[in-house]
Amino acid sequence: xxxxxxxxxxxxxxxxxxxxxxxxxxxxxxxxxxxxxxxxxxxxxxxxxxxxxxxxxxxxxxxxxxxxxxxxxxxxxxxxxxxxxxxxxxxxxxxxxxxxxxxxxxxxxxxxxxxxxxxxxxxxxxxxxxxxxxxxxxxxxxx
Numbered sequence: 258x259x260x261x262x263x264x265x266x267x268x269x270x271x272x273x274x275x276x277x278x279x280x281x282x283x284x285x286x287x288x289x290x291x292x293x294x295x296x297x298x299x300x301x302x303x304x305x306x307x308x309x310x311x312x313x314x315x316x317x318x319x320x321x322x323x324x325x326x327x328x329x330x331x332x333x334x335x336x337x338x339x340x341x342x343x344x345x346x347x348x349x350x351x352x353x354x355x356x357x358x359x360x361x362x363x364x365x366x367x368x369x370x371x372x373x374x375x376x377x378x379x380x381x382x383x384x385x386x387x388x389x390x391x392x393x394x395x396x397x398x399x400x
Contacts, residue, residue, distance in 0.1 A: 263361035265368045266295045273323055276301075277340060277371050284310050287321040287365060293357060296321065296365045307386045314384065319346045319358035321365055323372065328390055339373040339393045342366060348379050 275281040281303070288299040299320065300313065310324060322343040327336055344362050346355050366375070374393055378384040 263289065263293065263357070263364055264295050265365050266290070266297045268298050269296050269365065270368055272298045272301055273369050276323060276325060282325075284322055284324040286313055287323075289357065289361065296361060307389075311381060311384065314345050314347075314378070314381070315350075316347060317349045317351075319344075319350050319354050321345070321358070321362065323369065326374075326389060326393060328393060330394070337393075340371055341374045341376055341389065341393070342369065342372045343376050343378055343384065345378050345384070 269285075269287055272282065272285045276283075276285055282301045283303055283305045284301070285298060286300045286302075287296050289295070290297050302310070302313075304310070305327070307324075307326075310322070314320070314322075322345065324341045324343065325338055326341050327338045329336055344358065346358055366372070374389075376384060376389065376392070382388065
């Protein structure tokens with residue numbers, strides 16, 4: 258349970274595990290239930306087009322997402338993939354929504370094992386493909 262009293266719904270963990278283990282999805286988007294007591298699955302997708310994922314981020318509301326980000330490493334090392342956790346909280350979202358999402362994030366984040374990178378996004382430039390690629394590739398060639 259989070260500081261806000263919000264819990265993570267079982268379906269949220271199931272969807273994450275399906276994404277992580279079975280590659281059933283490319284991303285999972287989470288939202289708060291209508292009564293603001295649980296973090297639930299808003300949407301799952303197998304669409305690997307990152308721009309289509311970005312279009313799902315609301316302009317005036319918060320959400321969480323996990324994206325299985327695949328990318329190429331220069332030098333012929335091939336494809337890599339990293340699980341990225343997004344806490345989307347645009348500047349234009351209502352303050353109350355931003356506060357509840359901020360105080361509930363840890364409950365979801367702690368429940369999701371296997372995330373390699375956390376991204377806090379307040380506008381699209383912070384979650385653009387190039388920004389994420391730069392973030393995940395830092396140190397990718399070093400073992």
